[in-house]
Amino acid sequence: MNINENFLKLEDSYLFSTIAKKVAKYQQENPDRKIIKLGIGDVTRPIVQKVIEAMHKAVNEMGTSEGFRGYGPEQGYEFLRNTIVKNDYKNLDIEADEIFVSDGAKCDCGNIVDIIGNDNKIAITDPVYPVYVDTNIMAGRKENIVYLPVLEENNFVPVLPKERVDIIYLCFPNNPTGVGIPKEELKKFVDYAKENKAIILYDAAYEAFITEENIPHSIYEIEGAKDVAIEFRSFSKTAGFTGLRCAYIVVPKNVFGYTKQGEKVSLNKLWNRRTTTKFNGVSYIIQKAAEAIYSEEGKEQVKNNINYYLENAKIIKDGLTKAGFTVFGGVNSPYIWLKTPNNMKSWDFFDLLLEKANVVGTPGIGFGSCGEHYFRLTAFGTKENSIEAIDRMLLDNGLSSNMLSKH
Ligand code: MLT
Numbered sequence: 001m002n003i004n005e006n007f008l009k010l011e012d013s014y015l016f017s018t019i020a021k022k023v024a025k026y027q028q029e030n031p032d033r034k035i036i037k038l039g040i041g042d043v044t045r046p047i048v049q050k051v052i053e054a055m056h057k058a059v060n061e062m063g064t065s066e067g068f069r070g071y072g073p074e075q076g077y078e079f080l081r082n083t084i085v086k087n088d089y090k091n092l093d094i095e096a097d098e099i100f101v102s103d104g105a106k107c108d109c110g111n112i113v114d115i116i117g118n119d120n121k122i123a124i125t126d127p128v129y130p131v132y133v134d135t136n137i138m139a140g141r142k143e144n145i146v147y148l149p150v151l152e153e154n155n156f157v158p159v160l161p162k163e164r165v166d167i168i169y170l171c172f173p174n175n176p177t178g179v180g181i182p183k184e185e186l187k188k189f190v191d192y193a194k195e196n197k198a199i200i201l202y203d204a205a206y207e208a209f210i211t212e213e214n215i216p217h218s219i220y221e222i223e224g225a226k227d228v229a230i231e232f233r234s235f236s237k238t239a240g241f242t243g244l245r246c247a248y249i250v251v252p253k254n255v256f257g258y259t260k261q262g263e264k265v266s267l268n269k270l271w272n273r274r275t276t277t278k279f280n281g282v283s284y285i286i287q288k289a290a291e292a293i294y295s296e297e298g299k300e301q302v303k304n305n306i307n308y309y310l311e312n313a314k315i316i317k318d319g320l321t322k323a324g325f326t327v328f329g330g331v332n333s334p335y336i337w338l339k340t341p342n343n344m345k346s347w348d349f350f351d352l353l354l355e356k357a358n359v360v361g362t363p364g365i366g367f368g369s370c371g372e373h374y375f376r377l378t379a380f381g382t383k384e385n386s387i388e389a390i391d392r393m394l395l396d397n398g399l400s401s402n403m404l405s406k407h
Contacts, residue, residue: 006140015130015366016040019350023360030358036389038316038377039360041175041334043240045308047289048301051239054292058285072281075272076101076248080287084248087294088233092220098252098268100275101290103245103282105205105234110135111278112201112230112249115270117257120166125150125158127176127367127374129203132169149370150177156328156337157185164196170219171203173210176367176376177337178313178329180215186222193228199255199267200229205247208238208306210332226252230267237334237380239293239302246282246290309334312386313379319390334379337364349375357392 013021019039027035061067075081081096102108109131116122118140124132126147136145146165148158156179161168168189172181193200202219210217219225231250235241251268258264292298313330320327326339340349346363353359353375362378364371379386 004138004140006138006142009137009142010134014134015362018366019360019362022350023354026354033358035354035358035360036381036385036392037360038379038381038386038389039362041237041378041380042242043237043305043309043380044382045240045305047240047244048293048298048305050295050298050301051289051292054288055285058288062284069284072284072287074276074279074281075099076281077284077287080291081248083291083294089218089220089250092218093226094220094250094252098250099248100251100271101246101248101282101287102279103247103286104236105203105232105247105249106131108232108247108249109201109203111274112271113139113141114274114278115257115267116167120144121146121164123148123161123165123168125169125171125174126369127364127371128169129171129175130367132201132203133368147368147370150174151370152328152339155179157181160188160192164198166196166198167201168193168198169201169203171205173206173215173333174329174335175203175206175333176335176362176364176371176374178331178333178335178376179337180210180212180332182214183216183222186216186219190219190222190225190228194224197258198228199257200225201232202229203232205232205234206237206333206335207233208302209310209334211310212332215332220250220252227254230255235290235293238306239290240305241286241290244286244289246286308383309379312381312383315383315386316377316379316390319394323394330379336377336379338375338377340364340373340375343373346372346375353393357389357395359389359392 080101081099084099085094085096113135121144122136122141123146126149146161150156150158156177189200207217219229219231234247251271253266253268255267256264257267293302313334313336316336317327317330320338328337330336340346346365350363353361362376364374
């Protein structure tokens with residue numbers, strides 16, 4: 001059998017697997033060290049009470065003849081799709097049959113390539129969540145990728161493509177820079193997409209962390225976006241579902257792609273076709289869990305957790321700023337993006353931080369070449385660990401920029 005040789009064009013290992021391996025090796029060699037992990041964006045707060053109650057109830061239902069359910073609708077149960085529309089898209093004119101419930105935004109971001117023609121030009125920001133790049137390489141589009149630099153001098157807003165592209169991946173609040181996009185900047189991308197018959201794939205997995213007014217929670221807040229954008233949302237970071245697995249994708253019925261002959265085809269229809277063929281839906285119990293997030297109590301409980309992480313972000317950001325680091329993000333996002341001291345390479349800083357402070361972060365270069373000399377820390381740890389990590393980093397161990405420049 002022949003393999004899909006596109007896989008050979010990928011880096012040997014997925015970024016977060018590489019980090020996990022390095023950390024495991026260090027821990028094995030240094031068993032007495034207490035390592036604080038602020039690398040992968042995985043949550044630490046337990047699932048909120050209202051969600052737990054909903055799951056218990058659903059489990060019990062499944063044990064009765066009246067309540068038992070087998071296969072559910074591939075697109076998600078009506079009760080959840082309607083609740084999503086009512087809450088997340090209030091006044092945005094999105095309909096329940098434009099929502100597809102899934103087991104994660106990572107899968108959705110990866111699976112969407114199924115409905116994209118092979119010769120499309122794909123614009124991807126740099127730095128970026130590696131899934132967008134890797135899944136396009138797997139699908140044979142390595143040569144079709146155009147990178148949009150995301151630079152500090154431009155407040156980490158990506159530049160518009162210089163050439164015509166068909167697809168643009170955007171993630172805001174951004175992973176990894178932790179920066180939100182103001183409405184007027186996002187509008188430029190929507191206008192570009194309209195003018196160029198392009199589609200925006202908008203990853204809004206971190207929208208629950210937005211605290212500032214002018215930062216949109218959904219791309220559909222921008223006029224015209226309903227004709228050109230697909231949006232990804234996730235309960236992972238919003239409600240701590242990284243282990244439960246539930247997310248959704250919005251594919252408006254007005255978004256069209258074209259055949260080579262120029263015939264218009266609804267992407268909603270294609271995505272529905274793909275979903276019904278390749279997916280049997282998220283379990284009833286988990287969809288009931290997701291629904292509970294939207295109850296009054298559920299909303300409050302989830303908000304408390306988000307505030308907890310935002311406070312960690314502030315602790316990390318303020319601590320590092322005081323020590324002389326240049327720091328971004330952390331206000332509308334659980335990610336803090338810092339400049340490595342003295343222009344250090346980001347993997348070197350990773351090693352130094354691991355060895356001297358026993359703190360794990362993510363090297364910026366892992367997200368793309370424009371991420372070199374930057375480093376990402378997550379606020380998803382516990383408050384105690386966030387405080388301790390910063391204390392360790394600020395000790396005179398050669399880590400802060402002040403310290404390094406003295407030496
Ligand atoms: C990250 O750390 O970038 C995310 O946790 C990865 C993910 O959501 O898959």
